[in-house]
Amino acid sequence: xxxxxxxxxxxxxxxxxxxxxxxxxxxxxxxxxxxxxxxxxxxxxxxxxxxxxxxxxxxxxxxxxxxxxxxxxxxxxxxxxxxxxxxxxxxxxxxxxxxxxxxxxxxxxxxxxxxxxxxxxxxxxxxxxxxxxxxxxxxxxxxxxxxxxxxxxxxxxxxxxxxxxxxxxxxxxxx
Amino acid sequence: xxxxxxxxxxxxxxxxxxxxxxxxxxxxxxxxxxxxxxxxxxxxxxxxxxxxxxxxxxxxxxxxxxxxxxxxxxxxxxxxxxxxxxxxxxxxxxxxxxxxxxxxxxxxxxxxxxxxxxxxxxxxxxxxxxxxxxxxxxxxxxxxxxxxxxxxxxxxxxxxxxxxxxxxxxxxxxx
Numbered sequence: 001x002x003x004x005x006x007x008x009x010x011x012x013x014x015x016x017x018x019x020x021x022x023x024x025x026x027x028x029x030x031x032x033x034x035x036x037x038x039x040x041x042x043x044x045x046x047x048x049x050x051x052x053x054x055x056x057x058x059x060x061x062x063x064x065x066x067x068x069x070x071x072x073x074x075x076x077x078x079x080x081x082x083x084x085x086x087x088x089x090x091x092x093x094x095x096x097x098x099x100x101x102x103x104x105x106x107x108x109x110x111x112x113x114x115x116x117x118x119x120x121x122x123x124x125x126x127x128x129x130x131x132x133x134x135x136x137x138x139x140x141x142x143x144x145x146x147x148x149x150x151x152x153x154x155x156x157x158x159x160x161x162x163x164x165x166x167x168x169x170x171x172x173x174x175x
Numbered sequence: 176x177x178x179x180x181x182x183x184x185x186x187x188x189x190x191x192x193x194x195x196x197x198x199x200x201x202x203x204x205x206x207x208x209x210x211x212x213x214x215x216x217x218x219x220x221x222x223x224x225x226x227x228x229x230x231x232x233x234x235x236x237x238x239x240x241x242x243x244x245x246x247x248x249x250x251x252x253x254x255x256x257x258x259x260x261x262x263x264x265x266x267x268x269x270x271x272x273x274x275x276x277x278x279x280x281x282x283x284x285x286x287x288x289x290x291x292x293x294x295x296x297x298x299x300x301x302x303x304x305x306x307x308x309x310x311x312x313x314x315x316x317x318x319x320x321x322x323x324x325x326x327x328x329x330x331x332x333x334x335x336x337x338x339x340x341x342x343x344x345x346x347x348x349x350x
Contacts, residue, residue, distance in 0.1 A: 029218035036211070040240070041249065043204035057247050064239035065215070072232050074216065 002028075002070050002101050004094065005167065006175075008082040009108030010135035011128050012119035014152065018108060019079035022164050030069040034080025037061045059086055063093040070098050081135070083142050087175055105175040106167055107144060110153045112136065147172035177203075177245050177276050179269065180342065181350075183257040184283030185310040186303050187294035189327065193283060193338060194254035200339050205244040209255025212236050234261055238268040245273050256310070258317050262350055280350040281342055282319060285328045287311065322347035 007019045016033075023031040038048055038058045048055035058080075066076045082090075087105050094101060110118065112133060119132050128135075150173075155163060167173065182194045191208075198206040213223055213233045223230035233255075241251045257265075262280050269276060285293065287308060294307050303310075325348075330338060342348065 023217040026218040030215045031217050032215060040205045040207060040244075042198040042206050042252075043201040044249065053247070057243060060243050061240055064243065065236055068232060068235050068239065069215075072228070074219065077217075 002073060002075050003104055004066055004070065004076040004078065004101060005104045005106070006078045006080070006082050006087055006090070007106050007108060007167070008080065009106075010115065010132055010139055011081070012115050012122065012132045013108045013110055014118060015079050015108055017157070018160070018163060018167075019077050021160050022167060023075075023077045025164050025168070026075045028073055029075045029077060030065075032062055032065055032069075032076060032078045032080075034058060034062060034078065034082075037065075055086075059090055060093070063090050066090075066094060067097045070094075070101050083139075084144055084148075091175060103175040104167065104173045105148050106150050106173050107139065107148045109139075109149045109151045111151075114153045148175075177248060177250050178279055179241055179245065179251040179253065179276060180279045180281070181253045181255070181257050181262055181265070182281050182283060182342070183255065184281075185290065185307055185314055186256070187290050187297065187307040188283045188285055189293065190254050190283055192332070193335070193342075194252050196335050197339050197342060198250075198252040200343070201250045203247075203249045205240075205249045205251050207237055207240055207244075207251060207253045207255075209233060209237060209253065209257075212240075230261075234265055235268070238265050241265075241269060242272045245269075245276050258314075259319055259323075266350060278350040279342065279348045280323050281325050281348050282314065282323045284314075284324045284326045286326075289328045323350075 005022060007015050007022070009015055019031060023029045041054070046054045048058050062078060062080070066078070069076045087103070091103050094103065115132050115136065119127055119129065150166065152163065180197060182190050182197070184190055194206060198204045213229070216229070221229045223233050237253060237255070241253070244251045262278070266278050269278065290307050290311065294302055294304065325341065327338065
């Protein structure tokens with residue numbers, strides 16, 4: 001059965017590295033970068049955290065792409081800031097069109113100190129500084145079941161294989 | 176009425192500059208880069224010019240995104256190597272879901288000498304050299320109505336406004 005992995009978490013936590021690596025683990029896979037879908041809008045762009053309409057358009061696009069990829073027998077890896085309500089709505093869209101698919105939801109997490117350290121390692125233009133922490137707060141104030149959190153504070157780049165294995169095998173991430 | 180602009184033509188002809196600029200002309204628009212959609216496939220990737228399945232998956236994805244953008248009242252600008260058969264199939268998908276939309280098809284064109292000159296101006300990793308000419312040959316052997324060709328050999332970067340105007344207003348580009 002094909003799976004759709006939604007890898008969420010605050011900026012700087014390692015979503016991009018994790019999702020890109022995870023996509024390479026499968027003989028058939030597709031990688032959807034939410035930010036990139038979001039930035040397809042040029043004229044009249046409004047950021048999804050400021051506009052309900054933008055947010056729902058991004059998720060509609062991600063869902064339609066996912067359906068096409070699943071129908072082409074590919075596992076789908078989604079790299080985007082996603083909260084449970086969005087994953088819920090996304091699941092409804094998916095199951096309306098394809099049945100034989102499993103949705104996995106992971107919120108990557110690290111301690112605040114480690115988040116700032118990782119952010120500082122990114123290339124200058126991608127660094128967010130203390131804004132990382134604001135996004136972290138947003139994850140904490142939303143009601144998210146503990147089982148979806150994956151704390152990677154003590155894991156290094158060399159532990160990526162272990163991270164992939166856990167995301168693929170751990171049943172608590174099933175949405 | 177919203178429009179979908181499919182801007183095609185051989186590599187090096189100026190598709191990217193033209194489409195990105197065109198997208199900025201509208202108060203409501205979205206920009207879809209075909210190559211980027213194509214490269215969402217990671218595991219099991221086959222180039223669309225070698226696999227019917229890959230080609231049809233890319234177009235299905237482009238069509239679904241376009242439908243969503245048109246429904247969100249945006250003009251859509253597509254940057255991709257597209258031949259009339261693909262535009263035909265794409266049109267069918269679009270009109271099955273949205274009626275109030277017009278499809279514009281433009282094959283950007285330049286003389287061979289000018290194509291090689293423009294290719295040499297691109298950043299090293301994007302340069303294609305004589306492979307540009309092979310793609311040009313492919314456009315010439317396919318049966319494409321003359322009216323879709325837009326020869327920009329004598330136009331410069333400073334003529335972009337004129338190019339945008341022509342693409343937007345010239346009725347011969349209506350598919």
